[in-house]
Amino acid sequence: MMHLIGFIIQLAIAVFIIRFHANAYYLGDNPVVAKLNEFTNPLVLPFQRLIPSKRFDIASLIPALIIAVLAAFITARVAYHALIIGVNIFLLGTWLQVVFYAMLIVVIGSWLQADSRQPVMQIALACCEWLLAPIRQIIPSLGGLDFSPIAALFAIQFARQGLNWLTSQLLF
Template sequence: MGTLNSILLYLTQTAISLYLLLVFLRFLLQATKADFYNPISQFIVKATNPAVIPLRKVIPGFGGLDIASLVLAFALQVLAIASMVLIKYQVFPSAQLLLMGGVFGLLGLALNTLYIALIIMVIVSWIAPGSNQPAIHLVYQITEPVIAPIRKVIPPMGGLDFSVLVLLIGMHVVRIALYDSAAALGVLGVAPWLS
């Protein structure tokens, strides 16, 4: 692959991945019922509205979930895979590769997003507990629905909360299973969020 193709691949993947992340965060913020009036939430909503609003006319929400955002995230993941294969190998990928890569890519994105949010939460709890930063507030709102059920089973002991550690271990186990499954199906190289 030539230099021009490498640059084109990098720029294309970066643009699609950044917008995909915003769309997925929009889905996640609504699913966790995060503060809509938070400035970061407002930025995400305004940045994704041009693509999500038309989709909502065709794909309604279900059970409090923004299905249109999830479908758009999947479509962006498929577009990222198709563009990567087209630019890198000059062939159009099969429908199976696109669909499986899209599913594994979104699952990997969900794990990565939660993992980063948990790490941020842990670091902030050490250096700035009780911070009122809008970003930190959103991180807590995103992670709490996942941590709360674990905390009910394993309550904090001696001032230490082991629920985050248990969740991180569980996520790593899921990541290993996803990675091995993607490798077995031949979609590992096209699911960038799993690498």
């Protein structure tokens, strides 16, 4: 039962993280992003009045933070002093999962030669391009093959293992 609750909490946080990335790349005309914005507006608009957005829609991350804090209070098994660190680790872990799955969508889409203008591909590219762009500067494509997603997937997996280790240190 706790796994299901944790999954639902991560899914709710992931929705706001995807909204953040999609709006950072100005995908408002994308029909999926338009529905996502419409669905999440009741929770985000009050914060947008307080924090006006320039390029990054920081207000869309505040509901994710609130959900993580409430989830930590409900399901907490850690001491109070580790609660803030635990919330940050949970948010970062969810963010890494979103980027990981977006990267898989991009890789599989490139294998299937999917059009990058498709709504889901646009969102996936928006979620992982911030990580791929610097890696592409370090690892150039060889003969038309882009190895930056492989390096990014290794980096994400390394970061997830580090978070798992940190979480295990907090719990024990």
